[in-house]
Amino acid sequence: MSNIRKIEDIIEIVKKRNPGEIEFHQAVEEVLFSLRPVIKQHPEYIKSGILERIVEPERQIIFSVPWVDDAGNVQVNRGFRVQFNSAIGPYKGGLRFHPSVYLGIIKFLGFEQIFKNALTGLPIGGGKGGSDFNPKGKSNEEIMRFCQSFMLELYRHIGQFVDIPAGDIGVGSREIGYLYGQYKRIRNSFEAGVLTGKGLPISGSLARTQATGYGLIYFVREMLKANNYNLKDKTVIISGSGNVAIYACEKIQEYGAKVVAMNDSNGFIYDKTGINLATIKKIKENERKRISEYIKYHPCAEYQEGKSIWSIKCDLALPCATQNDIDIKDAKHLIDNGCIAIGEGANMPTTNEAIKIFHKNNILVAPSKAANAGGVATSALEMAQNSMRLSWSFEEVNRKLDDIMTRIFKDVNEVSKKYNLPSNYVAGANISGFLRVAEAMMTQGIV
Numbered sequence: 001m002s003n004i005r006k007i008e009d010i011i012e013i014v015k016k017r018n019p020g021e022i023e024f025h026q027a028v029e030e031v032l033f034s035l036r037p038v039i040k041q042h043p044e045y046i047k048s049g050i051l052e053r054i055v056e057p058e059r060q061i062i063f064s065v066p067w068v069d070d071a072g073n074v075q076v077n078r079g080f081r082v083q084f085n086s087a088i089g090p091y092k093g094g095l096r097f098h099p100s101v102y103l104g105i106i107k108f109l110g111f112e113q114i115f116k117n118a119l120t121g122l123p124i125g126g127g128k129g130g131s132d133f134n135p136k137g138k139s140n141e142e143i144m145r146f147c148q149s150f151m152l153e154l155y156r157h158i159g160q161f162v163d164i165p166a167g168d169i170g171v172g173s174r175e176i177g178y179l180y181g182q183y184k185r186i187r188n189s190f191e192a193g194v195l196t197g198k199g200l201p202i203s204g205s206l207a208r209t210q211a212t213g214y215g216l217i218y219f220v221r222e223m224l225k226a227n228n229y230n231l232k233d234k235t236v237i238i239s240g241s242g243n244v245a246i247y248a249c250e251k252i253q254e255y256g257a258k259v260v261a262m263n264d265s266n267g268f269i270y271d272k273t274g275i276n277l278a279t280i281k282k283i284k285e286n287e288r289k290r291i292s293e294y295i296k297y298h299p300c301a302e303y304q305e306g307k308s309i310w311s312i313k314c315d316l317a318l319p320c321a322t323q324n325d326i327d328i329k330d331a332k333h334l335i336d337n338g339c340i341a342i343g344e345g346a347n348m349p350t351t352n353e354a355i356k357i358f359h360k361n362n363i364l365v366a367p368s369k370a371a372n373a374g375g376v377a378t379s380a381l382e383m384a385q386n387s388m389r390l391s392w393s394f395e396e397v398n399r400k401l402d403d404i405m406t407r408i409f410k411d412v413n414e415v416s417k418k419y420n421l422p423s424n425y426v427a428g429a430n431i432s433g434f435l436r437v438a439e440a441m442m443t444q445g446i447v
């Protein structure tokens with residue numbers, strides 16, 4: 001009983017100490033409550049303050065990012081880097097550029113990253129960063145000037161053995177290229193391993209672009225297999241139409257599933273004949289336009305605004321856009337429509353209440369910490385190639401990614417069974433990632 005109380009006390013402290021950071025509170029609650037059975041078996045973690053220490057970032061950096069727009073006006077954004085936990089390796093996690101970014105979002109993402117990175121089995125700690133800069137509608141030159149100003153502060157906090165940023169929402173290989181160019185100029189050093197998600201001409205890795213989306217599908221494939229389902233002929237909805245969504249769509253189509261709907265922050269397209277991914281790539285990757293353009297090329301498809309994408313009937317739902325995308329109302333729609341599984345490509349895309357109702361109704365949930373770990377795992381493969389000064393083929397990286405995702409599912413599945421929570425992969429992922437970090441923290445003393 002006293003252990004349970006302890007977890008609730010810690011959550012209260014987190015809420016008081018980090019007022020208003022609701023996404024961070026949500027992420028902490030979700031993880032800590034699921035750790036109850038572990039804490040019962042390991043009272044030494046309580047004694048060593050593992051929980052109190054794991055919810056407090058080791059370092060939080062907030063800085064101003066002044067830059068000049070194309071009209072000659074001075075703009076000022078806010079930059080963040082939260083170095084959350086380095087128990088098993090240097091901090092690693094993406095940068096998000098989106099107007100909604102504030103400390104609470106970066107902290108929730110950094111906190112989740114600790115467990116995700118541990119699940120990969122690779123030596124990487126947890127961190128995250130970003131800015132409230134909105135890349136939408138900006139020229140290439142504005143993006144470049146912003147990235148250069150951002151790096152003018154960030155460079156002093158990162159390094160290949162210290163902290164290795166990567167991409168996230170609004171940050172792809174173009175932005176990583178500008179950030180890397182500025183880092184190299186300031187340091188006068190071609191330290192390729194300081195950033196991942198780089199383009200191929202600057203020591204990026206083949207298959208990194210595809211990794212998060214492909215990895216999600218490998219994980220979902222394993223989860224379905226363990227529950228006597230498969231991907232073939234399944235009807236799928238994917239939210240988002242960015243990096244993760246596009247490559248999840250590509251891979252699941254290869255397995256014979258039919259993706260019928262995708263969206264962006266304005267609205268969704270529904271194409272009952274199956275989404276044409278080449279059109280999505282043209283609109284989103286090449287032209288950086290809105291998804292509504294799709295119906296110009298495929299007039300039989302529908303475009304809708306102001307309605308939830310999750311109201312469409314599907315077998316599999318893959319939220320690949322942003323946090324809290326599926327709430328309890330959406331969850332009920334999905335359940336009523338016969339959905340069998342959720343595969344979280346985005347970070348924390350399902351509210352805690354929605355996850356509960358999915359579990360109650362025996363809907364399988366592939367949790368983001370495990371299911372989207374393919375991105376960071378492949379980033380670690382990029383770091384390995386950079387330090388060896390060589391590059392692996394697409395097939396080799398993809399094979400390693402598949403192996404890693406298959407192994408992560410196996411671990412998560414075994415741990416969920418071991419703790420008497422079969423098919424609760426959310427708890428399995430949290431416990432499995434936590435145990436690795438907690439053991440590493442125990443061996444290093446109170447630091």
Ligand code: NDP
Pocket residue numbers: 167168169170171212239240241242243244245263264265266320321322323345346347372373375376
């Ligand atoms: P992108 O910027 O490439 O794409 C984001 C997509 O989500 C866009 O289609 C965007 O639409 C949409 N989106 C963003 N906010 C909203 C919103 N409020 N409502 C509806 N749609 C929205 O980002 P990624 O694909 O890289 O990232 C997507 C998710 O995956 C994020 O949660 C990220 O943290 C997670 N992730 C990404 C990894 C990676 O390797 N890239 C690794 C692990 C996790 P619009 O263009 O209109 O904004």
